[in-house]
Amino acid sequence: MDGEQVKAWEALCVEEQPPACVAACPLHVDFRGMAEKIAAGDFVGAFALYARVVPLPAILAHVCDHPCETACRRAEAGGALRIAALERACVEEAYAVLKRAPQRLRRPKSVAIVGVGLAGLTAAHDLAMKGHAVTVFEADATALERLRHFDPAILPPSAIEADLGGLVSLGVEIRCRSRIVGGDGPLGLDRLAENHDAVLLAPGRGRTPAFAPTVALGPDGRVVAAAGSGATSHPKIFAAHVRMSEADPVGGDFADYSPIGSAHDGRRAANTIDRFLQGASLTAARGDEGGHASCLYVEVSAHPPVAPIDPADPAHGYDHAEAIAEAARCFPCRCRECVKACEYLARHGGYPKRYVREIWNNDGIVMGNRKANRMIDGCTLCGLCAEICPNDLSMGEVCLDARRSMVRRGKMPASHHDFALREFAFYRSAEATLARNEPGFAASEVVFFPGCQLAGSDPDAVVAIWSHLRARISGGVGLLLDCCGAPAHWAGRVDLVEEARAAFETEWRRMGRPAVVTACASCLKMLRELHPDVPAESLWTRLAAIGLPEAPPVVSPPLSIHDPCTARHDHATQAAVRAIAAARGLEVRELDGADRTTCCGYGGLSVYADPETADRIVERRIGQSEDDYLAWCAMCRDTFARHGKRTAHLLDFVFPKSDGDDPAGRPDPGLSARRDARLRLKARLLREAWGETVSDDEPIMAIQVPEDVRLDMERKLILVEDVTRTIAEAEASGRRLKDPASGRLIAAHRAGEVTYWVAYEPEGDGFVLRRAWSHRMRVEAKP
Amino acid sequence: MIDALGSAASSSLICLSCDAPLEPGKIEASYLGQSFPVDLPRCPKCGFVYVSEELASGKMLKVEQALEDK
Numbered sequence: 001m002d003g004e005q006v007k008a009w010e011a012l013c014v015e016e017q018p019p020a021c022v023a024a025c026p027l028h029v030d031f032r033g034m035a036e037k038i039a040a041g042d043f044v045g046a047f048a049l050y051a052r053v054v055p056l057p058a059i060l061a062h063v064c065d066h067p068c069e070t071a072c073r074r075a076e077a078g079g080a081l082r083i084a085a086l087e088r089a090c091v092e093e094a095y096a097v098l099k100r101a102p103q104r105l106r107r108p109k110s111v112a113i114v115g116v117g118l119a120g121l122t123a124a125h126d127l128a129m130k131g132h133a134v135t136v137f138e139a140d141a142t143a144l145e146r147l148r149h150f151d152p153a154i155l156p157p158s159a160i161e162a163d164l165g166g167l168v169s170l171g172v173e174i175r176c177r178s179r180i181v182g183g184d185g186p187l188g189l190d191r192l193a194e195n196h197d198a199v200l201l202a203p204g205r206g207r208t209p210a211f212a213p214t215v216a217l218g219p220d221g222r223v224v225a226a227a228g229s230g231a232t233s234h235p236k237i238f239a240a241h242v243r244m245s246e247a248d249p250v251g252g253d254f255a256d257y258s259p260i261g262s263a264h265d266g267r268r269a270a271n272t273i274d275r276f277l278q279g280a281s282l283t284a285a286r287g288d289e290g291g292h293a294s295c296l297y298v299e300v301s302a303h304p305p306v307a308p309i310d311p312a313d314p315a316h317g318y319d320h321a322e323a324i325a326e327a328a329r330c331f332p333c334r335c336r337e338c339v340k341a342c343e344y345l346a347r348h349g350g351y352p353k354r355y356v357r358e359i360w361n362n363d364g365i366v367m368g369n370r371k372a373n374r375m376i377d378g379c380t381l382c383g384l385c386a387e388i389c390p391n392d393l394s395m396g397e398v399c400l401d402a403r404r405s406m407v408r409r410g411k412m413p414a415s416h417h418d419f420a421l422r423e424f425a426f427y428r429s430a431e432a433t434l435a436r437n438e439p440g441f442a443a444s445e446v447v448f449f450p451g452c453q454l455a456g457s458d459p460d461a462v463v464a465i466w467s468h469l470r471a472r473i474s475g476g477v478g479l480l481l482d483c484c485g486a487p488a489h490w491a492g493r494v495d496l497v498e499e500a501r502a503a504f505e506t507e508w509r510r511m512g513r514p515a516v517v518t519a520c521a522s523c524l525k526m527l528r529e530l531h532p533d534v535p536a537e538s539l540w541t542r543l544a545a546i547g548l549p550e551a552p553p554v555v556s557p558p559l560s561i562h563d564p565c566t567a568r569h570d571h572a573t574q575a576a577v578r579a580i581a582a583a584r585g586l587e588v589r590e591l592d593g594a595d596r597t598t599c600c601g602y603g604g605l606s607v608y609a610d611p612e613t614a615d616r617i618v619e620r621r622i623g624q625s626e627d628d629y630l631a632w633c634a635m636c637r638d639t640f641a642r643h644g645k646r647t648a649h650l651l652d653f654v655f656p657k658s659d660g661d662d663p664a665g666r667p668d669p670g671l672s673a674r675r676d677a678r679l680r681l682k683a684r685l686l687r688e689a690w691g692e693t694v695s696d697d698e699p700i701m702a703i704q705v706p707e708d709v710r711l712d713m714e715r716k717l718i719l720v721e722d723v724t725r726t727i728a729e730a731e732a733s734g735r736r737l738k739d740p741a742s743g744r745l746i747a748a749h750r751a752g753e754v755t756y757w758v759a760y761e762p763e764g765d766g767f768v769l770r771r772a773w774s775h776r777m778r779v780e781a782k783p
Numbered sequence: 784m785i786d787a788l789g790s791a792a793s794s795s796l797i798c799l800s801c802d803a804p805l806e807p808g809k810i811e812a813s814y815l816g817q818s819f820p821v822d823l824p825r826c827p828k829c830g831f832v833y834v835s836e837e838l839a840s841g842k843m844l845k846v847e848q849a850l851e852d853k
């Protein structure tokens with residue numbers, strides 16, 4: 001896999017993007033995390049999240065101008081969360097547990113900070129936590145002079161004293177009545193820079209002419225400081241209140257007073273000074289600082305509106321129970337839209353960004369367990385996630401790329417696709433394929449390509465369709481029984497896809513380059529991708545164009561329509577299918593619409609590599625409506641039928657078989673019968689259309705397979721053919737075991753990479769099968 | 784790996800070719816180029832090894848899958 005491509009995929013998933021409130025907060029307080037804890041009654045845990053990034057929690061909980069509330073997405077569904085009030089409730093309940101331990105540096109640096117506002121004290125906090133020795137100089141008689149003018153009802157003096165006490169306990173020294181001026185002298189900036197490793201100027205916003213001539217001032221009287229870093233003309237002196245970029249002349253930080261903005265100024269300056277003290281770049285990788293918009297996608301419409309909770313005592317704010325109720329209004333903001341829609345994505349407990357990383361890590365393992373193999377092979381590649389994702393991330397694309405990589409490196413688990421590829425080989429074998437022009441024609445105007453599954457599931461339909469096409473199309477309608485290559489494509493087998501592609505192309509040219517009409521949505525998709533020069537078309541659009549055969553009116557209850565996932569974007573075919581259903585008098589109801597359809601589990605070979613996931617996908621789909629379903633893909637129909645959902649195929653109504661037929665009640669024929677039907681179809685066509693003398697292959701031995709045993713074999717991917725051969729060989733060679741208790745005979749047969757076991761009993765002239773199982777491991781007695 | 788497959792319980796099956804009851808014996812199991820010894824019931828005369836359905840769909844399957852993911 002290509003690392004750059006993997007990064008590009010990861011970047012498409014927004015699930016790890018911060019929610020709007022976190023992004024908007026200049027300090028990035030994790031309010032989503034806080035709300036979850038408050039709603040659970042864990043105020044101490046919520047306060048810990050708050051105090052982790054908020055340097056002066058008592059003060060800021062009272063005076064923060066909370067840009068988070070403006071950004072809150074709950075505003076679109078009842079009203080924004082009252083975040084400030086909730087933070088205050090946390091601080092009031094849990095401030096006493098606040099404990100901060102600065103780092104211990106072997107050689108602490110000394111930093112002087114000029115100005116005891118929110119910026120200066122935030123910087124003091126951050127640098128003290130880093131283990132530096134911090135002294136703060138304030139011209140006024142008291143620290144935080146500006147905040148002391150707040151209404152005590154808004155900011156109680158006790159909050160100021162609590163946070164100042166916290167700073168002092170971190171080792172910060174606060175010297176009031178110490179006006180620092182430019183130049184030399186006891187309180188001169190020159191002296192300050194000489195005696196400290198770094199100096200921060202945080203005197204508040206506005207003119208600061210007193211700092212000249214130690215640092216250069218601009219024409220506006222402000223210290224000249226580099227945008228972003230705050231570096232001044234003096235190498236050891238930095239400014240706190242700076243523009244974020246040269247393109248930000250007066251906006252942002254220089255706009256109206258914002259307490260949280262001031263705190264952020266201090267944080268950014270502390271970051272600069274810490275980088276300076278470590279000799280690191282002052283400007284690299286600082287894009288995430290400050291408030292910004294969030295690109296996390298949130299489906300707000302999924303949340304019914306809920307109005308904010310009003311505190312019973314507005315002056316006091318939320319009590320414990322009110323805070324819990326208010327916090328419970330937080331959605332919380334997450335995307336996970338694809339995870340909600342897909343059983344496969346939900347089953348692995350994460351979301352695409354994490355999965356892409358796991359798959360990439362899996363791909364890079366040289367020695368060790370590749371734990372993501374089943375996840376990679378469990379995806380149906382149906383494309384629903386890409387349809388839902390705000391950035392069109394397709395997990396199918398990721399998984400298919402990973403599968404191809406596994407195949408290239410010889411790391412594809414042998415059992416995952418073995419059965420499917422043996423089926424593919426059978427459908428592509430000489431005994432199953434057929435490619436002929438219509439009798440009496442040297443070339444074909446159209447060739448009918450039914451697809452493997454319909455030919456196996458409903459061979460009568462194939463005969464009826466071909467007959468109808470020949471009746472309505474005069475230029476010759478050939479027949480091509482082959483596989484389009486989809487199973488090999490899904491298995492990541494580029495080599496086998498190319499074989500199928502080349503074989504198809506040869507036959508297609510030999511038949512006179514006809515238009516190809518296929519009954520299978522997967523075949524159509526594959527043909528269009530592999531053969532851009534071939535005019536390929538769905539049977540349904542062609543039927544809509546040439547008209548339907550005469551048939552008696554349909555008597556059917558309303559049906560919910562299920563579209564195959566491979567036709568998700570084939571709107572022309574979707575429309576033709578619905579038009580044909582209407583023309584036959586069917587009342588059709590939509591499930592989620594064709595664009596949001598799900599896979600039946602066969603897609604991507606999920607049903608072979610991860611049958612449990614495939615089952616969940618099907619169960620969810622068939623549970624969406626009590627109606628009988630209408631499918632137009634043979635595999636979808638048979639899969640739903642196997643899971644007990646009454647499902648008809650649209651062909652059942654276009655070419656009705658007989659009066660009183662119950663199309664939705666037709667059982668799944670199963671793997672063995674489908675394979676057998678395919679062989680019989682070919683023989684029948686050769687006999688009926690071309691007058692050849694062909695007899696059906698009879699099984700080498702008649703084995704009775706009770707229905708419960710057959711269903712068990714289907715689940716284990718064991719064919720009747722496999723057990724018949726095993727019994728036949730055992731009876732011929734005499735190599736059998738006997739269980740005296742049950743009287744059953746037991747035999748084994750190795751075919752390819754699989755050993756098949758059977759337990760059976762003689763009955764009449766033949767045998768009845770009791771159990772069948774298989775394994776891939778070889779076992780041999782040591783001599 | 785050996786422990787993972789475990790030794791199968793002695794079976795009361797009879798080999799019809801040899802008319803001999805199966806006995807536990809040393810067996811070599813192999814998959815994907817790795818082989819390891821296990822104890823399984825086998826015919827003491829012709830060496831026919833019996834793999835029960837329980838073993839095939841249980842421990843043996845787990846070992847196969849673990850080896851496939853190596």
